Amino acid sequence: xxxxxxxxxxxxxxxxxxxxxxxxxxxxxxxxxxxxxxxxxxxxxxxxxxxxxxxxxxxxxxxxxxxxxxxxxxxxxxxxxxxxxxxxxxxxxxxxxxxxxxxxxxxxxxxxxxxxxxxxxxxxxxxxxxxxxxxxxxxxxxxxxxxxxxxxxxxxxxxxxxxxxxxxxxxxxxxxxxxxxxxxxxxxxxxxxxxxxxxxxxxxxxxxxxxxxxxxxxxxxxxxxxxxxxxxxxxxxxxxxxxxxxxxxxxxxxxxxxxxxxxxxxxxxxxxxxxxxxxxxxxxxxxxxxxxxxxxxxxxxxxxxxxxxxxxxxxxxxxxxxxxxxxxxxxxxxxxxxxxxxxxxxxxxxxxxxxxxxxxxxxxxxxxxxxxxxxxxxxxxxxxxxxxxxxxxxxxxxxxxxxxxxxxxxxxxxxxxxxxxxxxxxxxxxxxxxxxxxxxxxxxxxxxxxxxxxxxxxxxxxxxxxxxxxxxxxxxxxxxxxxxxxxxxxxxxxxxxxxxxxxxxxxxxxxxxxxxxxxxxxxxxx
Amino acid sequence: xxxxxxxxxxxxxxxxxxxxxxxxxxxxxxxxxxxxxxxxxxxxxxxxxxxxxxxxxxxxxxxxxxxxxxxxxxxxxxxxxxxxxxxxxxxxxxxxxxxxxxxxxxxxxxxxxxxxxxxxxxxxxxxxxxxxxxxxxxxxxxxxxxxxxxxxxxxxxxxxxxxxxxxxxxxxxxxxxxxx
Numbered sequence: 259x260x261x262x263x264x265x266x267x268x269x270x271x272x273x274x275x276x277x278x279x280x281x282x283x284x285x286x287x288x289x290x291x292x293x294x295x296x297x298x299x300x301x302x303x304x305x306x307x308x309x310x311x312x313x314x315x316x317x318x319x320x321x322x323x324x325x326x327x328x329x330x331x332x333x334x335x336x337x338x339x340x341x342x343x344x345x346x347x348x349x350x351x352x353x354x355x356x357x358x359x360x361x362x363x364x365x366x367x368x369x370x371x372x373x374x375x376x377x378x379x380x381x382x383x384x385x386x387x388x389x390x391x392x393x394x395x396x397x398x399x400x401x402x403x404x405x406x407x408x409x410x411x412x413x414x415x416x417x418x419x420x421x422x423x424x425x426x427x428x429x430x431x432x433x434x435x436x437x438x439x440x441x442x443x444x445x446x447x448x449x450x451x452x453x454x455x456x457x458x459x460x461x462x463x464x465x466x467x468x469x470x471x472x473x474x475x476x477x478x479x480x481x482x483x484x485x486x487x488x489x490x491x492x493x494x495x496x497x498x499x500x501x502x503x504x505x506x507x508x509x510x511x512x513x514x515x516x517x518x519x520x521x522x523x524x525x526x527x528x529x530x531x532x533x534x535x536x537x538x539x540x541x542x543x544x545x546x547x548x549x550x551x552x553x554x555x556x557x558x559x560x561x562x563x564x565x566x567x568x569x570x571x572x573x574x575x576x577x578x579x580x581x582x583x584x585x586x587x588x589x590x591x592x593x594x595x596x597x598x599x600x601x602x603x604x605x606x607x608x609x610x611x612x613x614x615x616x617x618x619x620x621x622x623x624x625x626x627x628x629x630x631x632x633x634x635x636x637x638x639x640x641x642x643x644x645x646x647x648x649x650x651x652x653x654x655x656x657x658x659x660x661x662x663x664x665x666x667x668x669x670x671x672x673x674x675x676x677x678x679x680x681x682x683x684x685x686x687x688x689x690x691x692x693x694x695x696x697x698x699x700x701x702x703x704x705x706x707x708x709x710x711x712x713x714x715x716x717x718x719x720x721x722x723x724x725x726x727x728x729x730x731x732x733x734x735x736x737x738x739x740x741x742x743x744x745x746x747x748x749x750x751x752x753x754x755x756x757x758x759x760x761x762x763x764x765x766x767x768x769x770x771x772x773x774x775x776x777x778x779x780x781x782x783x784x
Numbered sequence: 785x786x787x788x789x790x791x792x793x794x795x796x797x798x799x800x801x802x803x804x805x806x807x808x809x810x811x812x813x814x815x816x817x818x819x820x821x822x823x824x825x826x827x828x829x830x831x832x833x834x835x836x837x838x839x840x841x842x843x844x845x846x847x848x849x850x851x852x853x854x855x856x857x858x859x860x861x862x863x864x865x866x867x868x869x870x871x872x873x874x875x876x877x878x879x880x881x882x883x884x885x886x887x888x889x890x891x892x893x894x895x896x897x898x899x900x901x902x903x904x905x906x907x908x909x910x911x912x913x914x915x916x917x918x919x920x921x922x923x924x925x926x927x928x929x930x931x932x933x934x935x936x937x938x939x940x941x942x943x944x945x946x947x948x949x950x951x952x953x954x955x956x957x958x959x960x961x962x963x964x
Contacts, residue, residue, distance in 0.1 A: 274960065275956075282951070284944070284945055285943070285944045285945075286942055287943070288942055303942060326787070326789075327789055327792045328792055328879075328880055329788050346944075
């Protein structure tokens with residue numbers, strides 16, 4: 259860096275001071291009547307709007323949630339003990355919002371957009387995006403038609419996710435929900451390297467600080483932080499910050515979506531968000547409903563998830579998109595998408611509780627994880643039978659669609675037969691062959707954490723599995739065979755893999771795949 | 785539940801009653817006293833709020849405290865609130881009553897905060913200015929707050945004109961930080 263003379267610095271400061279306008283304006287104020295548990299009741303502020311940011315005399319911010327006849331209920335975005343009765347509160351005349359820009363990539367921020375990773379303040383051009391914003395209307399959307407590769411074989415083959423889709427990840431604690439989300443983020447590295455970045459936002463709600471630090475470290479290690487922002491509201495943050503965190507993350511995702519780029523957002527997890535929303539609602543004395551959640555907890559999640567969308571690829575139409583914040587109006591571009599992966603934690607596999615049923619009905623499908631599968635070593639522990647993707651099928655690449663078309667039904671059928679075969683009766687040849695194929699497919703679909711597989715490799719191995727070409731390989735050797743097979747293809751038939759990745763599946767390619775598999779399996783024959 | 789409804793209803797009822805009886809001024813004075821007591825003596829409020837105190841005891845307390853200072857109507861009002869087990873809304877409804885009174889008689893409450901005591905001259909000039917621009921009677925309260933360093937803060941109802949030195953310094957700090 260070139261040296262700066264002290265005189266120059268003083269000169270700049272002087273200029274700034276000279277140009278400083280300290281115009282005193284008429285402000286609208288109120289005073290705190292009552293404060294406690296992260297909630298303040300404020301007298302005055304007669305013109306304040308719902309969801310408006312307010313500022314307390316010590317600079318702390320709050321968001322107005324309740325407008326009552328003679329007072330205003332607001333949530334504090336900071337520690338309660340710093341606010342006293344009688345404190346003056348000012349209107350900011352701004353709806354709660356967050357400053358967003360490309361500089362957020364690689365950073366860990368809190369709900370109000372302040373960096374908390376110790377890497378200094380955000381610099382450069384930032385755009386103001388409101389936390390609460392209406393989802394794009396029907397005119398500005400298009401059907402999901404592009405795949406979002408998760409790099410998890412079981413998902414990309416059987417429960418494909420498309421860009422702009424909302425796919426729920428649901429399961430008990432310790433079943434690998436976060437692992438799937440993190441793997442998906444890591445898998446986007448491939449696209450980042452190609453220059454077709456899928457921007458990722460990971461929203462951690464009510465988690466331990468150490469868990470978030472760990473996730474940040476893992477993402478850093480796999481080179482995924484370069485295109486990822488982490489929005490973090492830990493368990494010790496005020497409830498308001500926790501329940502607004504997904505909205506902050508969504509605002510960041512929308513910035514990429516509306517400027518014509520693909521984005522992926524993970525909400526980890528929405529059950530904790532619902533709990534903090536319940537806390538705030540009860541403190542604001544809103545009437546409780548089922549499981550003591552307020553009546554609008556469904557709307558809380560539906561309006562959030564509705565903001566995930568695939569924006570139409572027509573710039574002229576997009577220019578008229580509804581509810582676009584003025585800050586990004588000049589940057590609007592079509593073709594962007596925001597894919598949402600909400601996570602819900604169930605208790606004892608109970609999906610019929612209030613929040614799980616709500617979110618299941620809102621999303622376009624769910625990936626159901628089971629602890630029994632997890633404990634029996636099937637990881638990712640996806641229960642294929644009840645996991646679905648309602649729209650993702652249209653987004654699969656052609657080769658994958660052809661190869662994996664029947665895999666889901668086959669595996670579900672296999673699960674059923676397997677349960678029967680446990681009774682130990684003699685089985686006919688047809689049943690045996692279903693069982694054998696199924697067992698090997700289960701092995702193929704197993705996958706270690708943090709090791710996403712590219713789509714061409716997935717197609718190549720699943721082709722062999724669904725065709726039943728590895729009947730001769732013992733079940734415990736399937737993994738070994740898989741590595742060998744993929745390595746061989748990479749070495750000798752790179753072109754076939756590349757074509758598979760482009761969606762082709764011609765006869766000459768399948769012949770190569772089959773012959774390679776045949777050669778390799780002969781080794782495993784007893 | 786929208787709790788403020790309760791206090792607003794009671795305040796309105798008392799206000800209308802006072803207007804009908806023509807005792808608005810007296811009632812206003814009484815209610816101001818009750819409001820001040822509730823704010824300045826938290827223990828009084830606590831006693832009223834306690835669920836283990838009997839209603840009759842609470843009523844007796846109200847008579848003992850206010851009996852010799854306030855009129856019959858005001859006492860009856862407090863009595864009614866306690867009887868209806870709405871004693872926790874006494875502070876709010878008295879505040880609402882005062883608000884209604886001000887609105888009715890076109891009085892605006894003005895608060896002037898300065899760092900040092902101000903001269904009578906200056907005060908009258910400010911009152912005159914506010915009065916002419918607001919076009920209504922004003923009720924001025926003065927406050928001295930050293931922490932504003934200099935200048936003044938003028939509050940009219942829920943509008944505020946902050947011309948204090950501390951506010952200017954705050955703005956200066958904010959502007960300088962923004963450019964870094």
